[in-house]
Amino acid sequence: MNNMLRAGLVILTSCAALAVPRIASAAQSASAPQASADKSCDTVASLKLPDATITAATLVPAGPFVPNAAAAGGGRGGPPPSLPSFCRVQLTVAPAINIEVWMPASGWNGKFEGVGGGGFAGIIVYPALANAVRAGYAAASTDTGHQGNTGQFALGHPELVVDFGYRAIHEMTVKGKQVTAAFYGMTPRDSYFIGCSTGGRQGLAEAQRYPEDYNGIVSGAPAIDWTHLNVSGVWLALATLKDPEDYFPASKLPAIHEASVAACDLTDGVKDGLVSDPRACRFEPSTLVCRDGADAPDCLTPKQAAALKKIYDGTKSPDGLTIYPGRLPGVERGWGAFITGTSIGRSVGYTYGTDYMKYFVFGDPDWDYRTWNFSKDMANVDADRKNRSAMDTWSPDLKRFRDRGGKLIVYHGWGDDAVSPLSSINYFKMVVEKTTGGPKAADALAPEDARFRQAARKTGDFMRLFMVPGMNHCGGGQPTGPYVFDAVTALSNWVEKNQPPETLLGAHVTNGATDLTRPLCPYPEVAQYAGHGDVRDAANFGCGFPK
Numbered sequence: 001m002n003n004m005l006r007a008g009l010v011i012l013t014s015c016a017a018l019a020v021p022r023i024a025s026a027a028q029s030a031s032a033p034q035a036s037a038d039k040s041c042d043t044v045a046s047l048k049l050p051d052a053t054i055t056a057a058t059l060v061p062a063g064p065f066v067p068n069a070a071a072a073g074g075g076r077g078g079p080p081p082s083l084p085s086f087c088r089v090q091l092t093v094a095p096a097i098n099i100e101v102w103m104p105a106s107g108w109n110g111k112f113e114g115v116g117g118g119g120f121a122g123i124i125v126y127p128a129l130a131n132a133v134r135a136g137y138a139a140a141s142t143d144t145g146h147q148g149n150t151g152q153f154a155l156g157h158p159e160l161v162v163d164f165g166y167r168a169i170h171e172m173t174v175k176g177k178q179v180t181a182a183f184y185g186m187t188p189r190d191s192y193f194i195g196c197s198t199g200g201r202q203g204l205a206e207a208q209r210y211p212e213d214y215n216g217i218v219s220g221a222p223a224i225d226w227t228h229l230n231v232s233g234v235w236l237a238l239a240t241l242k243d244p245e246d247y248f249p250a251s252k253l254p255a256i257h258e259a260s261v262a263a264c265d266l267t268d269g270v271k272d273g274l275v276s277d278p279r280a281c282r283f284e285p286s287t288l289v290c291r292d293g294a295d296a297p298d299c300l301t302p303k304q305a306a307a308l309k310k311i312y313d314g315t316k317s318p319d320g321l322t323i324y325p326g327r328l329p330g331v332e333r334g335w336g337a338f339i340t341g342t343s344i345g346r347s348v349g350y351t352y353g354t355d356y357m358k359y360f361v362f363g364d365p366d367w368d369y370r371t372w373n374f375s376k377d378m379a380n381v382d383a384d385r386k387n388r389s390a391m392d393t394w395s396p397d398l399k400r401f402r403d404r405g406g407k408l409i410v411y412h413g414w415g416d417d418a419v420s421p422l423s424s425i426n427y428f429k430m431v432v433e434k435t436t437g438g439p440k441a442a443d444a445l446a447p448e449d450a451r452f453r454q455a456a457r458k459t460g461d462f463m464r465l466f467m468v469p470g471m472n473h474c475g476g477g478q479p480t481g482p483y484v485f486d487a488v489t490a491l492s493n494w495v496e497k498n499q500p501p502e503t504l505l506g507a508h509v510t511n512g513a514t515d516l517t518r519p520l521c522p523y524p525e526v527a528q529y530a531g532h533g534d535v536r537d538a539a540n541f542g543c544g545f546p547k
């Protein structure tokens with residue numbers, strides 16, 4: 001457990017670190033070809049690619065590497081990573097897609113890795129490229145056709161929306177493999193895509209639209225149903241910001257978290273400070289209302305409690321129809337970025353939701369969320385076929401990906417404050433129905449019956465969903481959550497050795513030391529305590545169906 005490493009895929013200044021854990025040393029198996037370049041990096045610069053221009057090809061020596069000043073530490077500061085020598089190829093695809101391909105100068109494991117982005121994805125994801133190269137992969141990243149983590153690029157440019165939605169990742173993949181084959185003199189043996197949040201959505205877009213691009217995909221907390229996800233950002237803003245008295249600051253999140261965990265901890269049969277499945281939780285925000293309706297750091301005003309209930313309940317139409325599922329209790333301590341923000345009006349959920357409406361839907365940079373009219377505006381949003389067809393990534397038809405042998409691991413933290421974990425469950429149910437003819441997909445809050453469990457086993461031949469207790473958006477979370485796990489090695493073992501992941505071993509790490517392990521089970525199974533032994537040791541848990 002101590003050699004587990006977290007491979008940060010995206011680190012944005014306005015977004016949480018989006019992480020997919022991996023064990024770097026496991027990425028290169030003894031049987032992996034140790035190919036070396038039969039062409040120099042300089043020679044790759046003259047490579048002719050259809051509809052693309054190579055702007056630079058540079059052999060980077062081993063040691064610390066900073067591609068540019070803004071990229072140091074992935075945008076968060078810190079020392080630059082120390083890397084093996086690699087060939088760095090930079091190229092562009094019209095109209096404005098920037099791509100980088102990094103290839104180890106020696107010790108290539110014969111594989112290609114595409115890495116995803118986060119938020120509006122307007123950067124090359126250098127930390128993820130660095131992790132992949134250290135693990136022996138040739139890897140590629142793209143800014144998806146624009147720069148900067150805002151939605152402004154979409155204003156008046158539907159072609160850039162298509163690039164952001166799916167085209168740029170496909171172009172990155174095709175061109176990245178061509179560059180890799182030219183450099184090494186051989187085509188990559190296996191290809192993987194790894195991403196979380198927007199990167200998770202990008203991975204599913206690849207499986208749906210271009211099933212031949214990748215043998216395996218890790219899709220974390222996928223921001224699918226993009227349109228309604230961003231409507232929920234407006235909903236959160238209306239619930240917490242339209243009336244300043246509704247807003248509860250991040251300083252109150254620990255009290256909310258402690259109250260919800262106290263109410264729900266035993267729903268999984270073991271008191272361990274961890275809510276294994278928050279759907280069973282019946283925490284009522286009204287129980288946190290301060291006495292006499294006053295305000296204090298460890299309680300809520302009646303208006304704040306009402307706002308919290310709206311967050312749990314999800315985005316509702318005036319007639320009570322659920323448009324987007326809610327966030328769940330048990331991990332509120334980590335809501336500081338997407339729900340409350342650093343101060344009023346500074347939440348990431350508010351920023352993404354309002355940017356989408358301003359620049360994608362209404363084409364008005366001055367659009368004000370406080371003018372939202374559910375009957376009229378929701379109809380306009382749902383009728384916006386151009387944006388929705390590019391962005392929603394909601395198709396459950398993965399048959400082509402399955403039939404060509406593709407494998408898909410989806411993971412989602414139960415405490416995700418950015419993308420509702422229920423959206424991944426809803427999507428998995430839709431895939432089960434589509435690929436097996438199993439029971440009709442129902443709401444994610446509904447319990448799964450024996451027919452669904454049987455159908456899910458069939459879907460498990462190519463797709464498995466892992467729900468992570470205690471984890472927030474793509475990583476982190478409450479102090480006891482098992483949010484460190486190695487989905488990348490599990491995927492490669494599934495693709496290359498036909499070893500499907502029966503569990504993922506999750507861990508909580510404090511100051512480099514593992515202080516909790518817990519099996520992560522393929523949905524709809526959950527981790528169940530054996531009734532004896534240390535509750536912080538995975539050996540005392542097994543996987544089974546909820547009772």
